[in-house]
Amino acid sequence: MSSAPRLGGKVALVTGASRGLGLAIAQALVAEGGAVACLARAGPELSRAVSDLAATGAGALAVPADVTDSGQVERAVRQTLEKWGRLDIVVLNAGTWQGAPVHETSEQMWDLLLDLNLKGAFLTLKYAVPALIAGGGGTIVGIGSLGAWAGQPGASAYAASKWGLRGLLESVALELKPHRVRVSLVHPHNINSAGPPLARDAPERARKLEPSEIAALVAWICTAPDHVSVGNVTIWPVAAGIMAQ
Numbered sequence: 329m330s331s332a333p334r335l336g337g338k339v340a341l342v343t344g345a346s347r348g349l350g351l352a353i354a355q356a357l358v359a360e361g362g363a364v365a366c367l368a369r370a371g372p373e374l375s376r377a378v379s380d381l382a383a384t385g386a387g388a389l390a391v392p393a394d395v396t397d398s399g400q401v402e403r404a405v406r407q408t409l410e411k412w413g414r415l416d417i418v419v420l421n422a423g424t425w426q427g428a429p430v431h432e433t434s435e436q437m438w439d440l441l442l443d444l445n446l447k448g449a450f451l452t453l454k455y456a457v458p459a460l461i462a463g464g465g466g467t468i469v470g471i472g473s474l475g476a477w478a479g480q481p482g483a484s485a486y487a488a489s490k491w492g493l494r495g496l497l498e499s500v501a502l503e504l505k506p507h508r509v510r511v512s513l514v515h516p517h518n519i520n521s522a523g524p525p526l527a528r529d530a531p532e533r534a535r536k537l538e539p540s541e542i543a544a545l546v547a548w549i550c551t552a553p554d555h556v557s558v559g560n561v562t563i564w565p566v567a568a569g570i571m572a573q
Contacts, residue, residue: 333361334551339387339412341405343367343395343452344422346374349471349519352539353419354381354388356547362417363387365408367401367452369394387412395422395448405455415459417550420449420470420493427482438485445489446496453500457509465508467550470497471542474517474562494560501559510557512549516542517564537565 340357344350345366354364358381366381368374370392381388389411391404408415423445426437449470460466475483476490494513501511519537542563549558 333359335360335362335417337361338416339363339365339408339414340417340419340550341365341367341391341408341415341452341456342419342421343448346371346377349516349539349542350419350421351377352543353421353546356540356543357417357419357550358384358386358388360547360551362550363389363412365389365391365404365411367391367393367395367404368422395452396443398451398454401448401451402455405452405459409459414463415456416463416466418452418456418460418466418468419546420452420468420497422448423471423489425483425486427486429482430484433485441485441489442492445486446492449493449496453496457500457504460504460509461507465554466510468497468500468504468509468511469546469549470494470511470513471546472513472515472560474515474564476513476515477562501557508554512558513560514542514546514549515560515562517562537563
């Protein structure tokens with residue numbers, strides 16, 4: 329006998345949900361019975377992602393927005409609440425990677441990484457947290473990086489954004505604890521984010537995680553018993569990550 333969906337009746341907002349890891353997370357949450365508002369830039373990718381989710385019978389809504397634009401993020405949260413009247417889960421996934429030595433990092437690259445990876449998370453929290461508090465609790469999951477724990481050459485701006493995200497969410501976790509909102513950070517490393525899934529016997533498979541594997545961890549965090557809170561979790565392939573020299 330199959331178990332009942334663990335997120336039945338709950339509503340999630342996932343940023344960067346039009347493709348890659350964000351879409352995989354949305355798929356994992358609807359598989360658990362949740363309804364998902366997919367926040368991403370407007371375009372065919374977002375429309376196709378939401379259409380595919382809805383085709384499975386899931387509750388799915390496109391909320392087009394640029395996470396770095398305060399007004400657009402506020403509108404996306406409002407549209408989610410107008411659709412379902414509640415918000416239980418927020419997944420802060422929107423982000424990108426670019427790298428260069430610090431003296432070759434352009435101001436444009438710095439602003440892009442800090443705005444998308446960090447400011448976007450802040451704005452989403454700013455407008456979504458009141459709904460979580462009003463609902464009596466909820467779950468926030470931020471998608472960090474191994475770069476939030478260990479520096480690496482050629483990635484100073486990216487690391488700054490991810491260390492910043494970690495500091496932001498660890499502080500928010502303490503602020504929201506009295507409101508029964510639990511906050512988690514998932515720090516993946518070496519994601520197969522481009523191209524089709526790798527075959528299990530592919531040589532690079534030992535060094536790459538599929539988005540669906542990280543999404544399964546996010547779904548587990550969101551479906552944990554209400555009294556269980558998960559802090560920082562790192563996830564990487566056995567053949568990758570921080571290695572002994």
